[in-house]
Amino acid sequence: MTRRFRTFAAVAALTAALLASSEAAAQSCGAGLAGARRIESSSYALAFRTQPAKIVIGQHFAVEFAVCAKGERPSPEAVQVDALMPEHRHGMNYKTSVRKTGPDRFRADGLMFHMPGRWDLVFEVQGAGQTERLVRSIVVQ
Amino acid sequence: MSFRAHLASLVAAVACVPSAGAADGAPGRSLAFNPEEVRAIVSHGPWPVPWTPDRSNRVSGSPEAIAFGEQLFFDPRFSSNGAVSCATCHVPERQWTDGRALAIGLEEADRHTPGLLNVRLNRWFGWDGTGDSLWAQSIRPMLDPREMGMSERRIAGIVRFDRDLACRYREVFGAVPSATDDTGITVDAAKALAAFQETLASGRTPFDDFRDALARGDRKAGARYPESAQRGLKLFVGKGRCNLCHFGPNFTNGEFEEIGIPHYTKSRAIDWGRARGIKLMKASRFSRLRGYSDDSTGATAESSRHVELLWRNYGEFRIPSLRNVALTAPYMHNGYLATLRDVVRHYSELDLNRMHLGPELVDSDGAAVDPQIPTLLKPLRLSEQEIDDLVAFLETLTEKKPQSRRASVATPCRP
Numbered sequence: 150m151t152r153r154f155r156t157f158a159a160v161a162a163l164t165a166a167l168l169a170s171s172e173a174a175a176q177s178c179g180a181g182l183a184g185a186r187r188i189e190s191s192s193y194a195l196a197f198r199t200q201p202a203k204i205v206i207g208q209h210f211a212v213e214f215a216v217c218a219k220g221e222r223p224s225p226e227a228v229q230v231d232a233l234m235p236e237h238r239h240g241m242n243y244k245t246s247v248r249k250t251g252p253d254r255f256r257a258d259g260l261m262f263h264m265p266g267r268w269d270l271v272f273e274v275q276g277a278g279q280t281e282r283l284v285r286s287i288v289v290q
Numbered sequence: 291m292s293f294r295a296h297l298a299s300l301v302a303a304v305a306c307v308p309s310a311g312a313a314d315g316a317p318g319r320s321l322a323f324n325p326e327e328v329r330a331i332v333s334h335g336p337w338p339v340p341w342t343p344d345r346s347n348r349v350s351g352s353p354e355a356i357a358f359g360e361q362l363f364f365d366p367r368f369s370s371n372g373a374v375s376c377a378t379c380h381v382p383e384r385q386w387t388d389g390r391a392l393a394i395g396l397e398e399a400d401r402h403t404p405g406l407l408n409v410r411l412n413r414w415f416g417w418d419g420t421g422d423s424l425w426a427q428s429i430r431p432m433l434d435p436r437e438m439g440m441s442e443r444r445i446a447g448i449v450r451f452d453r454d455l456a457c458r459y460r461e462v463f464g465a466v467p468s469a470t471d472d473t474g475i476t477v478d479a480a481k482a483l484a485a486f487q488e489t490l491a492s493g494r495t496p497f498d499d500f501r502d503a504l505a506r507g508d509r510k511a512g513a514r515y516p517e518s519a520q521r522g523l524k525l526f527v528g529k530g531r532c533n534l535c536h537f538g539p540n541f542t543n544g545e546f547e548e549i550g551i552p553h554y555t556k557s558r559a560i561d562w563g564r565a566r567g568i569k570l571m572k573a574s575r576f577s578r579l580r581g582y583s584d585d586s587t588g589a590t591a592e593s594s595r596h597v598e599l600l601w602r603n604y605g606e607f608r609i610p611s612l613r614n615v616a617l618t619a620p621y622m623h624n625g626y627l628a629t630l631r632d633v634v635r636h637y638s639e640l641d642l643n644r645m646h647l648g649p650e651l652v653d654s655d656g657a658a659v660d661p662q663i664p665t666l667l668k669p670l671r672l673s674e675q676e677i678d679d680l681v682a683f684l685e686t687l688t689e690k691k692p693q694s695r696r697a698s699v700a701t702p703c704r705p
Contacts, residue, residue, distance in 0.1 A: 209593065
């Protein structure tokens with residue numbers, strides 16, 4: 150085995166290990182958030198849960214979530230949370246405030262679903278000069 | 291039993307069961323309601339809603355504050371001409387509204403007097419939500435030059451120098467009225483007024499009896515509910531989608547909508563509704579975001595913190611409760627519609643071109659780009675029978691024997 154080949158093999162193994170480790174981190178994203186639901190995009194894994202767990206129409210709730218970068222993507226720089234009713238073409242009447250609560254962990258306050266029906270909960274994750282939208286539909290009755 | 295199984299049993303219980311004794315004299319018959327309808331109907335109860343105090347008002351629920359607030363409510367000295375009290379517009383015998391299209395205090399106002407029944411359940415107060423608490427809202431008409439025309443100094447002076455009021459103030463707040471803090475006394479008077487208004491509640495209605503019967507699967511009791519009202523109820527939670535906004539036990543989601551009612555006032559000014567209400571609330575010294583709130587946790591100010599002005603807020607007005615709606619004509623923020631039938635017909639024939647739509651929904655001339663676009667509101671195109679049925683349903687949201695509360699006779703306060 151030539152020296153050049155050994156170097157190449159070492160670099161490849163290291164890269165694979167890093168990627169595997171990053172994928173594993175994405176897989177375990179939000180491990181501490183019991184009952185969290187997961188959303189994935191090409192660059193991020195996101196796990197979230199609402200506080201309180203049951204969303205009541207016309208009452209404020211919060212969203213606790215974790216965002217984990219996949220592959221070599223850097224950690225998110227900022228996250229915005231919003232929600233809208235696609236069938237009615239309107240959003241919420243309240244603007245959420247998002248704060249970081251730990252490494253890759255966030256909390257959004259001030260959400261309120263003021264009508265029964267299907268809402269799209271939208272996370273806009275910003276990082277490396279790009280924004281990705283992660284969306285999960287929620288039906289409230 | 292799972293919720294789904296329970297719903298199925300409820301549906302079976304009310305499906306097409308002939309029975310005698312409908313309330314309107316017609317033979318009773320329970321219509322079939324599908325599980326989705328049952329869930330929607332049951333969500334309009336139970337009634338009444340348990341009482342919870344307003345944590346931003348330290349005298350909320352206090353019997354002494356309620357009595358003090360009642361006294362203030364009926365006292366015409368809290369107006370610049372000594373002839374207008376809160377009860378001038380909020381008339382007890384008229385469900386705490388006045389039966390007029392536009393309120394008349396010192397002068398005629400631009401808006402209809404909202405009723406006060408169940409007002410404690412509101413999130414926002416007034417047609418535009420300027421008030422984020424009942425006590426903040428209670429200050430506004432006293433200081434409005436067209437309504438009661440007072441100043442904080444004059445309000446404080448009356449409380450301070452009237453022996454009986456000063457005595458009651460001390461009884462409620464534990465100290466004599468401040469000799470210098472006019473604003474503090476005004477806020478405290480408003481908090482007593484709010485404590486009184488929190489006690490104004492409507493009772494149970496024929497709808498509540500039907501709703502409870504449906505929830506417990508009592509088909510015999512359910513069949514007493516008029517068939518026309520049942521058909522109207524089906525429309526309300528179905529084709530009409532009225533329950534999207536008129537949601538929950540109080541038949542309102544507490545928010546705001548624009549429904550194509552003219553925006554112009556009598557003086558041809560534009561009433562911007564909710565858009566102005568948000569601006570005024572954010573600027574108010576008396577909002578829950580400021581120091582006069584008694585809620586040190588800030589929890590009761592969550593809506594105030596997070597509300598923000600949006601394009602669609604222009605021309606929106608608060609979605610009112612429908613409880614006792616048959617007794618509170620005329621309707622809408624400016625009394626534009628005289629009867630319940632007019633209201634139902636308005637939604638049936640809704641003209642989207644009269645609505646203030648968001649920029650994504652209008653062309654350069656402000657007209658709706660496409661009447662078929664999926665927006666919240668669209669003309670219902672109801673038949674005459676459907677209009678009759680919806681009106682019949684709305685009438686069952688009204689108490690059969692509404693209370694007619696008058697001012698109690700206050701015994702003199704003993705220092």
